[in-house]
Amino acid sequence: MTTLFWLAYITVTLWSIINIIFNGSRATKMISWSLSVIILPFLGPLFYYLFGINRRKFKLFKLKQTEKRRLYSETYKELKGGKQSVHEFKDYKQNKLASLIRKNSYFAPYEGNKIILLNSGEEAFGAIFKAIEEAKEFIHMQYYILEDGMLLDRFYELFQQKVKEGVEIRMLYDSLGSNSMRGKVVKRFRKIGVKAHSTLPIRFGNLLFTLNYRNHRKIVIVDGKIGFTGGFNVSDKYMKPVSELGIWQDLHIQINGPAVNSLQRIFVKDYHFAGKEELLLQDKYFPKIAPQGETIAQIISSGPDSRYPAIMQQYLAMINIAKESICIANPYFIPGEPVLEALRIAALSGVKVTLLTPRKSDSLLAQYSMFSTFENLLEVGTHIYLRPDFSHSKVIIIDSEIVSVGSGNFDYRSFEHNFETNAILYDDKKAGEIEKFFMSHCKAEVKLELDSFKKRSAFSKFLEGLAKFFSPLL
Numbered sequence: 001m002t003t004l005f006w007l008a009y010i011t012v013t014l015w016s017i018i019n020i021i022f023n024g025s026r027a028t029k030m031i032s033w034s035l036s037v038i039i040l041p042f043l044g045p046l047f048y049y050l051f052g053i054n055r056r057k058f059k060l061f062k063l064k065q066t067e068k069r070r071l072y073s074e075t076y077k078e079l080k081g082g083k084q085s086v087h088e089f090k091d092y093k094q095n096k097l098a099s100l101i102r103k104n105s106y107f108a109p110y111e112g113n114k115i116i117l118l119n120s121g122e123e124a125f126g127a128i129f130k131a132i133e134e135a136k137e138f139i140h141m142q143y144y145i146l147e148d149g150m151l152l153d154r155f156y157e158l159f160q161q162k163v164k165e166g167v168e169i170r171m172l173y174d175s176l177g178s179n180s181m182r183g184k185v186v187k188r189f190r191k192i193g194v195k196a197h198s199t200l201p202i203r204f205g206n207l208l209f210t211l212n213y214r215n216h217r218k219i220v221i222v223d224g225k226i227g228f229t230g231g232f233n234v235s236d237k238y239m240k241p242v243s244e245l246g247i248w249q250d251l252h253i254q255i256n257g258p259a260v261n262s263l264q265r266i267f268v269k270d271y272h273f274a275g276k277e278e279l280l281l282q283d284k285y286f287p288k289i290a291p292q293g294e295t296i297a298q299i300i301s302s303g304p305d306s307r308y309p310a311i312m313q314q315y316l317a318m319i320n321i322a323k324e325s326i327c328i329a330n331p332y333f334i335p336g337e338p339v340l341e342a343l344r345i346a347a348l349s350g351v352k353v354t355l356l357t358p359r360k361s362d363s364l365l366a367q368y369s370m371f372s373t374f375e376n377l378l379e380v381g382t383h384i385y386l387r388p389d390f391s392h393s394k395v396i397i398i399d400s401e402i403v404s405v406g407s408g409n410f411d412y413r414s415f416e417h418n419f420e421t422n423a424i425l426y427d428d429k430k431a432g433e434i435e436k437f438f439m440s441h442c443k444a445e446v447k448l449e450l451d452s453f454k455k456r457s458a459f460s461k462f463l464e465g466l467a468k469f470f471s472p473l474l
Contacts, residue, residue, distance in 0.1 A: 085258035085289075087111040087296050087426075093321045094426050097402065100317050101300045101424070104310040107265075109298035112291025113257030115430050118230070119437060121238030124252040125151060131222040131254075132158045135167050137284065140221040140267045142172040142199075144214065144407070145233035148180035152234055156189065163193040171196040172267070172274055174215045177233070197274040199419075213304045215270065216407050216418040218252075219263050224287045227260035228252060229299075229423055230405050231393050245362060251329075251393035251434070253405050253423060257292040262299035266421055296426040302408070303419035311408040311422065312415040315396060316342055322351050322398040327438050329356040329395040334369045334411040340376070347380040356441055359386035366411075368467035371460075378450040385442045394422075395434060403431040 086108045089095035098109045118124040132139055132155075139162065146152055159169050171189065173181050175198035189196045199215040220228040230252030232238060237248045255263070264286060271277060302310035315335075319326055319342045326346055333355065335343075347353045355377065361367035374384055394410075397403045406422030408414045425431065 085110045085112050085291070089426075093323075093399075094402065096321055097314075097317050097424070098298055098426075100313060101298055101310070104308040104313055105301045105306065107262045107299045107301065109296050109424075109426065110258035110261070111296045112289075112293065113255055113259045113295045113297040114293025115295045115297065115425060115427070116254040116256075117430070117433060117437075118228075118232075118252040118254060120249070121232065121247070124228070124230070124232045124238070124250070125154075127254050128220055128228055129154060129158060131220070131226045131228075132162065135162055135222045137223045138168040138170070140170050140219070140264070140271070142215070142217050142219040142267055142270060143234050144174045144177040144216045144218060145235055146171075146173045146178040146181050147233070147235040148185055149236035151236055151239065152180070152185075155234065156192075159189065159194050160192045169194045170267075170271055170275070172199050172215070172270055173197075174199055175201045176214055177216070195275060195277075197271070199270055199274045214418050215303075216414065217266065217270070217421045218407050219267055219421060221260060221264050221267060224264055224285055225256065225260060225289055227255040227263040229255070229263060229407070229421055231407060243362075245358075245360060245390040247389075249387075249389055249391040249393065251395060251405055253425075255297060255423065257295075257297070258289045259297035259299060259423070260289065261286055262301075263421070266299070266301050270419070294427070295430055298424045298426070300404075300406075300422045300424060301420070302415075304417060305419075309415045311420050312339070314404065314422065314424070315339060315408075315410065318396055318398050318402065318404065319343060319346055322346060324399045325352045325354070325397075327354045327356070327395070327397040327435055328410070329391065329393050329438055330410045331358055331361060331390070331392050331394075332363075332366050332370070332409040332411045332414075333357050333373070334366065334409075335373075336412060336415070339410065340373060343377065343382065344380045347377070347382050352383070353377075353381070354383040354385070354438075354442060356385045356387060356391075356438060358390045359388055359446070360390065362390065365467050368460075368463045372464035372468035374448060375450070375453060378448065378453060383442070384448040385446050386448055387441050387446065391441075395438065397431050397435050397438065400432050400435055401428045402426055403434050405434070 087098075087110065089098055089109070102108055116127065118127055139159070141155075163169060171194055173196070175181075178198070181196070181198065186196055200213055218229060218232060231250040232252045235248075236242060237245075238250060239247070241247050268281065268285070300310055300314050302312075302314075316339060319339070326343070343353055357370055361370070378384060393405075394408055395403065395405055402424065404422050404424045406420065408418075408420040408422050414420050
């Protein structure tokens with residue numbers, strides 16, 4: 001029995017390491033996976049088989065999930081509803097960032113948008129429900145998490161009424177994140193006329209090609225004129241304490257204006273591949289929108305179907321063009337060496353870098369992985385603050401001029417594996433408003449000091465080192 005065990009262990013481990021060597025794309029990730037399959041007999045190879053293999057290189061995934069989606073994006077770079085509002089920047093910094101995004105995810109910056117900041121669950125869902133109540137033509141909704149509870153019940157009640165009024169409703173949800181949307185729950189929505197579909201459904205036949213790639217977006221579009229995006233999921237944890245983390249905090253934005261066209265394009269593509277419905281490429285779903293405000297907004301989309309890691313490129317570009325200040329709020333700050341090095345360079349160059357993360361996380365592995373980067377950042381002068389509550393918001397502000405709000409985290413999962421959406425606002429007033437809210441949480445009593453941080457226990461340092469070992473896999 002012992003001989004058979006060792007023979008099986010050696011065979012499976014060698015198979016895994018050979019696959020890592022042939023298919024690995026990054027040295028740090030290859031090393032982490034190799035050590036994982038050696039240290040964790042059978043369990044390590046299983047995790048690698050499910051989450052480590054880069055299936056985008058394989059023909060089946062390429063044909064079914066990547067090339068068609070990519071062609072779809074490139075074919076419909078600009079649609080009728082938003083062409084008239086494309087903004088051309090004269091400022092070098094803004095033009096550089098906008099040009100990058102236009103080339104790596106095909107979305108232009110649109111002028112004439114009214115932006116409303118939504119800083120709590122009550123504000124975000126209150127605004128979304130109000131827009132739904134006033135819908136006349138259609139409602140399109142997409143979330144990573146649709147969780148059974150009072151919020152989902154409220155959506156059901158509103159949808160029931162709007163369907164009776166003749167409003168079309170389409171709903172997308174991630175099959176892993178929205179595990180509540182199974183059986184009776186999803187049938188309840190479909191029964192009243194909601195066209196509900198899961199993105200990347202987890203089934204036996206496609207399990208290995210979809211499990212590691214999740215749709216992490218949060219988007220609502222009403223009549224093609226009002227859009228919502230940001231970090232909120234449909235979960236009661238944003239409305240009441242359901243764990244020791246208390247009520248979750250987050251940031252969402254409401255967009256009234258031409259930039260809604262871009263959110264609609266993202267939804268249309270995802271819906272096309274989830275629901276096989278092509279009629280959405282009609283003018284009625286992309287209405288021309290007159291200027292509603294003064295903000296220039298640009299949407300960025302990234303995912304396994306992207307030619308480039310667009311969200312990572314966006315964050316790197318914003319860090320590199322900053323001249324005075326960089327403010328980052330993120331619950332999963334595990335950015336990898338390229339982004340860390342860019343932040344170190346910025347701090348050493350005299351740019352004030354401020355990082356705001358929760359002291360406690362909903363994932364211990366993520367928490368210790370984050371903490372493993374702090375000492376190195378503190379040594380170059382980065383200001384780090386640890387919020388006592390749990391904030392799920394994903395924000396980066398540079399020079400109090402440009403701000404990004406969305407679903408993209410600072411980790412490899414958001415950079416490489418998830419479908420994500422951010423909104424970039426080229427507006428010093430909105431950037432200043434968000435920065436003021438950001439700085440209100442950066443108090444002396446929650447600031448992390450280098451000397452005291454170095455005195456943390458040896459056990460904590462060990463856990464951080466262990467988590468750092470797995471961070472390229474997160």
